[in-house]
Amino acid sequence: MIIKNGTVYDPANNINGEKVDIFIEKGKIVDESELRDKKEIEASGLVVLPGGVEIHTHIAGSKVNIARIMRPEDHRKDVVRKTPYQRSGTGYTVPTTFTIGYRYAEMGYTTVWEAAAPPLGARHSHEELLDIPIVDKGIFTLMGSNYFVLKYTEEGEFEKLKNFVAWLLHATKGYAVKIVNPGGVESWKWGKNVSSLDDTVQNFNVTPREILKNLARAADELHLPHSIHVHCNNLGSPGNYAITRETIEMLSPYRRHITHIQFNSYAGEDWGTFTSGGSDIAATLNKSKNVTCDVGQVIFGDATTMTADGPWQHTLFKLSGNKWANSDVEMETGAGIVPYRFKKKNVVNAIQWSIGLEVLLLTEDPYKVFLTTDHPNAGPFYHYPQVMELLMSRKKREEMLETVHPLVKERSVLPSIEREYSLSDLAVVTRAGTARALGMTAKGHLGVGADADISIYRFDEEQIQKSFQKAAYTIKDGVIVVKDGTVVADHMGKTYVLDVKADLSEEERQIFSKYYTVQVSNYPVEEAYLPQKEVVTCR
């Protein structure tokens, strides 16, 4: 297949709005000389980008599904009818699996990561991934309050910890080490929390600082393609930008990715004095190396908050008065779910909205900061085009600022920011940057050897949101899966796993059989759940 005459933005290969033809053969981008299938897509006047690479979203597994079960009112207002190529489903903030695949693809996204899988429920996450069509996908494995991680951190047994991390990634068929409120999730199992990097975890003589350092070092020494993926302590609380900054700084020189950093960039003493810490966080990012983050941009309207951060969800339940689900997982982790609505006229919500944009706009290197809404925590993923428009147009930001709570103008520097994203910048924060941070060498660019995952848009500067909402074409593995914003093919993507291998020691097996309620032999996720897998080598 040839994509002819398109205007290509491929920042990873320094192509910035040039007319370049792209050649596809057997699902890969190839040199013209290797082309056999001469089918053409005429793309003159269209913008050609690598397929979108989502770095952090909640789309599969137990907490997502508890949210679905808990929120029938969310589904009723957004239904998806079956078509010859599409299964039916429902939205709105917690869409069904098939609908998730279609909506990402319609927007031009072709790779999607479920950012929090409890190890004991990993089989569930993978089972749901089997019903998410089109996109490539995989899971991050939750480890920040795992019993063995805490035990080995306490005992100073780093090699054992590293071996356990490798085994757990192998057993769960996970791709990255996810850390949520390190130590706090274990403390929540007794109704407590931690509030600084040096607090002691209930019943364990370890601190969040030690957990983070150990896991960061393990991820680096195991040569995992992605760094540790950190949801910091004190998420959601006024004044938490300080702990976020400290986390970024103290983890140097290890690689680290701070996720949905908007929720962790708050200044002020309490809700009354709540103010943005976005510019401070951006400054920290600007001067730090080996760090990436995604923003978790707020979208006004309905959201469903869901995270392994159980204590925060309890706080949010009390703040909102909405229904609350909690789900603690033995030996490992937990989860909480609370429906939430972000309102333009609510001062805190409006400042939260400004913070995500501040961090995206004030961080100089777009390879350090990525666009997410921490779907569905700060809003549904299919509203990304709304954010893209705000990033690319200062005028649109000003229009939006007029509609939100007026205090934003005093408590955020957003109104003074002049920067407007170029298409290249946008391609970095949604594709090239995320793929690089994830260590996915065949994604996020259009060079020879890359996967033929491509999105093509009818780009109109006056209607940026509309331009990115529905791709003119989405091509996955060389197959046209979306045309004019509509799914036109039944296609299944791959699940990404690592080639890490490790065994449990006899002692670990004994602890396992004593304190888990499943047999260790029944714990690892079987190959049956990975009918189409892509194994990534760690080196």
Add this chain to the structure above:
Amino acid sequence: MIHEDVVCPFCGCLCDDIAVTTEDNMITDVKNGCAISKSKFMNHHLNLLESALVDNMKVSLDEAVGRAVEILTNADNPLIYGLSSTECEAQRHAIHLAELLGATIDQTASVCHGPTILGTQDAGCVKCTLGEVKNRADLIIYWGCNPAEAHIRHFRRYSVFPEGLFRKSKKEREVVVVDVRNTASARIATTFLQIAPGTDFETISLMRAYLKGKGDALPDEFKNLVERMKRCEFGIMFFGLGLTMSRGKHLNVDAALRLVRDLNEYTKFSITPMRGHYNVAGAGSTMAWITGYPFAVNFSMGYPVSNPGEFSAVDVLARKECDAALIIASDPVANFPAESWKHLADIPTIVMDPKVSLTSRIAKVSIPVATAGIEAEGTAYRMDGIPLRLKKVVDTTRLSDAAVLSRMIEKVRA
């Protein structure tokens, strides 16, 4: 040959430490399982549906599947029901089939913990996995359930007796049973509190009021219980059909969910429903991730709509709204009020089951299938949402539910 760590396909405990011995493709011994588990494994070959049947005449599997598809595609409002005693792969196919047919699909939760789901949709649910209970619980309450007879190894594996990380034995735990009758489970309890039938809601509401500093009318023994609930380090309430099936139904559960939620102001407290069939949690799970709703879903308009009371099987049958039915791994004739299952005898009913059931006795089409978890692999979800892999320990020539359903899908699409 001994198959170790087999997952038991009977109840929501989903014990995964069963050792099954087979000789010449026959199960000859079962270790670790409870009485019912043993019976399920040892007797799985008895009372089998020997052949596919149409109008009680033996036919080939293909013919039976063909007839079933003909009936279902010609129907104006078909019903698919069952699902809780088969593997998730079959459930996913059944949902796909329902979508293609524009059918109503419901699973056995609607006559089991359906009200629990309705309560959760109103109040949320503060839950945990069973290992959290084993490792941490110092106060365990069983309310309106009788695990000694229904979830036989629950006490031993998950709650009262096992050694956990922070609780070493039964001595470190307090066990309270609340029920309308003195059950076998009540005998294990440190405290048994008997209440009059149909007063669960009143009792729990008064407990909640007492927690808020009101509720003087609460009997002293329950005031004492509330105090202990506030004081414990990690509390858990298990509840069963005593709440969901008696007057008040979802409101009884709603009150219990709110009580536990409110207790988290004082300490750590969780609540978990005692799910009955081994994969009823899986049926809710698969339906939720594909349709958004865990039960009582209708596809007649080409997209999923759910409304228990409208699209739940008992109601659809009682109002005689369906004109064909496909029953998968369930026996509504044994389990539904007689007045509602009568309609199944009036319409063409198709049954997929390994065994002769009361429903297969009145069915127009019967399709024998492999027993999931004994003769077929697949996924099942424990009562607390933990997924485990069911094993195949003996071979059979019969197809799994998933394979039969996938043939039906092919034929419907053709």
Add this chain to the structure above:
Amino acid sequence: MLLNPLVKTAIPVTAPCITPDWFSGKSVEEVGNLPVYYGNKEKRLRDVFDIKDDGKDIITLGSVPTVKYIGKGMTAGSIVIKGDAGMHLGAEMKGGCITVEGNVSDWAGAEMKGGEIVVAQNAGHCLGGAYRGSKSGMNKGLIVVKGNAGNEVGGLMKKGIIVVEGNLGDAAGCSMKGGTLICYGHPGNRLGALMQRGSIVLYESPALLPTFTYDAEYNPTWLRVFLRELQKTPHRIPITQNHIEGTYRRYNGDISELGKGEIFVFHE
């Protein structure tokens, strides 16, 4: 427009198009083309109804116990049903009036935001209630039922008025957050369960939940004004002078929740 049902089976017909909003300005031919579902079959309104133009703006239907969603979301105009009506009648309606001369099934007036529903005989469950998972049920408008009603009448109700002249089923006004529910018959079991705010007015003595507490006996001014206004409606609600001038015992609850709900029991 006159609509007489042609089908006699128990298969449900889903017809949210039967509203004055959809019919307005349309000919018989055009109305007949509106889409409905007969079970899982997409059909036209004319396939399931004999449609005649009687020159009136009112939509008049025969007995339609299996037809769902009549008047869904309507904003104005009138529907009259000369018999029974199916589920979800007037669900989410915003204005206009629906009159049922027979019985109505479950979820009538569910989550309605305005308008009136008058039922000559009995109503089913979840009358003026909420769909599962919703934060609130009825949120304005008036429902009058001359006969009995089922369970969970006015569940999660936020605003509006429901009058049931016969008996209530279980858990009327459950989780109520506002609005007024009046019952002239037997008030049923577990009235006002989980109630937060709102008012329930009764003319027969209830067996109250233990989470309701007696407060005072008096003649509430608001109720006097309220009943006088209700008397002015054309629905012949059986309000007597005694009801207006007499005293009521007030109970507060549900104290397991916010406890600001009020149950008024007519005394003398």
Add this chain to the structure above:
Amino acid sequence: MKIVLLSGRTTKQGVTAEIGKTSDDYLQNVAVIQLNPTLMEQMGAKDGDTVEVQTAHGSAVVMCHKSDIGENMGFIPYGPWANLLIGTETQGTGMPDSKGVEAELKKTDKNVESVDELLARIVEGRK
């Protein structure tokens, strides 16, 4: 004799259902009602006698067994006999009133119906 009818699981019901729903073992363990001995004495019924249970929804003949259940209650294991006594109304929930139904109890000379007899009686004239 008025009682409140409860239904539920028993181990024997579970064990015998796995043998087969048409087996005699199942019948022996499901077509039964557990009653308080005092109540049985008042009725003049001995362990193993048959009683007829009548509710607003139907009637069933089952064998009675002594149990330490309350005097105003009767317990029938889940199964087709319990379901003869339960109505179909779910009040918008999907769940029928399976526990806590009011029932009238009397001693009878009638025999417990077999599964076949039960099915035949209800299905008769329907197919």
